[in-house]
Amino acid sequence: MSRQDALVTADWAEENLDAPGVVFVEVDEDTSAYDGGHIPGAVKIDWKTELQDQVRRDFVDKAGFEKLLSAKGISNDDTVVLYGGNNNWFAAYAYWYFKLYGHTAVKLLDGGRKKWELDGRKLDSAVPERPQTSYTAQEQDLSIRAFRDEVVDAIGTKNLVDVRSPDEFSGKLLAPAHLPQEQAQRGGHIPSALNVPWSKAANEDGTFRSDDELRKLYETEGLDSSRSTIAYCRIGERSSHTWFALHELLGESDVKNYDGSWTEYGSLVGVPVETGDGKS
Amino acid sequence: MCGAPEQTAEVPAGVDLTKESVLVGKVTNGGSPVGGAYVRLLDGTGEFTAEVVSSATGDYRFFAAPGSWTVRALSRSGNGQADVAVQGPGLYTTEVPVG
Known part of the structure; x- marks a missing residue:
């Protein structure tokens, strides 16, 4: 792994908003931040209700993660670009989580939502419609x-x-x-x-x-x-x-x-x- | 004292001001509140401690231990900061002008 593989800049993100096979995903501590405006085309994952098991104190299991990503319209081949507020805390958490379940191409937007906003880049409140996929996760990488x-x-x-x-x-x-x-x-x-x-x-x-x-x-x-x-x-x-x-x-x-x-x-x-x- | 009720409203239910020190205030630019600013709490050595985004009315809130703190705001209309000395439990109100 290296910086080039793991991080993308805000400029890169802006140039690739509509690139095929690239999915922007917002994950925030404040799960309502997305609703007020997000990177155009980005989907939202709620770290509390969607990444955590709602009964046991643990993550959703492999089948749960597959169901979640399928519903979000994310394919195994997609490059997932994660970003969020709070200096990317929860986006980094989601990055680690995607790696845990073996997603191949996942990247973090350097500076996250904060840099995007302070740069005055475009935010959009429209929620994209992505067709359902059939996502297959790996067993958790416990390393x-x-x-x-x-x-x-x-x-x-x-x-x-x-x-x-x-x-x-x-x-x-x-x-x-x-x-x-x-x-x-x-x-x-x-x-x-x-x-x-x-x-x-x-x-x-x-x-x-x-x-x-x-x-x-x-x-x-x-x-x-x-x-x-x-x-x-x-x-x-x-x-x-x-x-x-x-x-x-x-x-x-x-x-x-x-x-x-x-x-x-x-x-x-x-x-x-x-x-x-x-x-x- | 005219600001008191508003400040009280900013402290969430269940917070005991006889036990906790709470830092609150507004980020302002030319006297007008600045919403969506990134407000950073820095400790006495300038080290980062916490960050929140100011509300639409420019408000921020932190819980802090006694000591010297700096509240620093980053916004599209500029940056600014203000110092706060926390002696003990209670509400500390500080305006942070940016520009």
Whole structure:
């Protein structure tokens, strides 16, 4: 993987809005953002109601993903270009999710909705009609998804990268500063985790920093490139952003996203938890 | 005090202002509210903490721990920022002019 394979620029996107075989998909934390205006021709995926199982705390299964993509009119051969608000958090999450189910050609729009809007590019409120397809997903690629036992085993042996803000990492806050404070039962972080907020990987306009800047960032923060890496945040969306930077842009080989993240870990009974800035 | 009811309305139900510190305010340009601005909360070292999009009435809202914060707004009509010192629980109202 490289930047060229994984990211597209806003200029490229604008030139390829009507290109055959290219489907733009908006995935936002604010699931109503799409309705007010989106990239012309883009379809919407709701990360809450369409990507999560509505009973079990897990993703929709393979059949569910096939049904969803078929209904959205997305084919196995299509190049899916994901974008969203909030610096592409949920678009990166969807990117990782599409990779999890083995979609071949998936890309992220660099800067997402923010850069698109700040550039003053066109938004449209018309919802496109795409004919139903017959999509076939692969079994989940668990080489990019970490579960809780693996995370506990990784303490002190693998790179654990906590990409939340310093106040969430230290335990002062339980959620990002723009959301009500709820979810995990305890504040803090997984012992031995490095705190490298996802935002350090992004520029102010939401685009990713250059490969050189990213490499330098993770090196300076103490990521050991000879070890495997597990990234986590609160619910696995910001860590998808960092997973994308490490795995898709920098080409690090063994990087997993722990989608259970702090919401799960911080509610587990009997696991070690550390508070403070982790530097003492 | 004429702004008080409006500010109260911006705080969601269930938020206890005796326990949480909430930063609110409007992004403005020449005194008019700017909706759709990207409002970023930066910590005392200038590091990014959170981001929201201002509402149609230019409003933003963050939950923050005590400390020094900068609220920075990016918009199509320009950027701007304002500093906020959070001493403890309560409502902190700050206007962020852009241009």
